[in-house]
Amino acid sequence: MNTPRISIVMPSLNQGRFLEAALESVLEQDYTDIELIVIDGGSTDESVGILEKHAARIAFFSSEKDSGQSEALNRGFARATGEILGWLNSDDCYRPGALRQVAAAFADPAVKIAMCSHFGMMDADARVFEQKRNLYSGHKKLIRYWSTGGMTINQPSVFFRREVIDGFDPVLDPGLHYAMDYDLWLRITRQHEIHVVDGHWANYRFHEGSKSGRGFDDFAAEWYAVSRRFWGARGSAAWWGNWLHRQLVHNAVRLRYGLPRRLKGIVNG
Numbered sequence: 001m002n003t004p005r006i007s008i009v010m011p012s013l014n015q016g017r018f019l020e021a022a023l024e025s026v027l028e029q030d031y032t033d034i035e036l037i038v039i040d041g042g043s044t045d046e047s048v049g050i051l052e053k054h055a056a057r058i059a060f061f062s063s064e065k066d067s068g069q070s071e072a073l074n075r076g077f078a079r080a081t082g083e084i085l086g087w088l089n090s091d092d093c094y095r096p097g098a099l100r101q102v103a104a105a106f107a108d109p110a111v112k113i114a115m116c117s118h119f120g121m122m123d124a125d126a127r128v129f130e131q132k133r134n135l136y137s138g139h140k141k142l143i144r145y146w147s148t149g150g151m152t153i154n155q156p157s158v159f160f161r162r163e164v165i166d167g168f169d170p171v172l173d174p175g176l177h178y179a180m181d182y183d184l185w186l187r188i189t190r191q192h193e194i195h196v197v198d199g200h201w202a203n204y205r206f207h208e209g210s211k212s213g214r215g216f217d218d219f220a221a222e223w224y225a226v227s228r229r230f231w232g233a234r235g236s237a238a239w240w241g242n243w244l245h246r247q248l249v250h251n252a253v254r255l256r257y258g259l260p261r262r263l264k265g266i267v268n269g
Helices: 016-027 047-053 067-080 098-105 138-142 179-191 216-227 237-257
Strands: 007-010 034-040 060-065 084-087 113-122 128-133 159-163 195-205
Touching: 007 016, 007 067, 016 034, 034 047, 034 067, 047 060, 047 237, 067 084, 084 098, 098 113, 098 195, 128 216, 138 179, 138 237, 159 179, 179 216
Parallel strands: 007 034, 007 084, 034 060, 113 195
Antiparallel strands: 084 159, 113 128, 113 159
């Protein structure tokens, strides 16, 4: 099998409790050409010590203050040399054999971005309590996140070729703190469809300290703002079509559930 270099960028900040498991989930893969780049935002916990412990197997790591996850990722992708790119947050983990399966998915040169069909939800103690499905059925449907119960692409489950982001400056919008991945998927899928592979490559950790563990209201506000970027010119037929569709879904949900203001952040922006 062709073994292209796979670069993994790992942003981190004060995730020492989970960092070593995340690192080992990359470094212990049964794949020969992995480039791991860790961009730490100036952690004050045990993170730097953990990174130094594994330094011989990490292609690059730094620990300095940044403006957030998007800036950290941009720094990491700027250093990456792999043909295939992905990112793993430092509280998530890849499953054994994942990167070999990723390489197999990209054996077809026509595949520019690939995602596995399922991912795991795990708790703070790494117990997987639920397997969930990644959903993608086209760029237009992805814009309308409110019709699918939220943004349905689990970020650690996605990999893409370097050429896909070569013209993106920046790769991740540093003004976004929750929906930077959603914005990236929408920008990529304007040109390239996501190739969905049957499999389960990653587990996503849900815990009190994670962004998702603090609730989805902030996510929903950014999802809505990002979605609107892709509605088309304001007042165009496409813009009005998306606005009307959202209003219809929003109102149907409000009627069904008794007018909740946020509905766990899924419908409202």
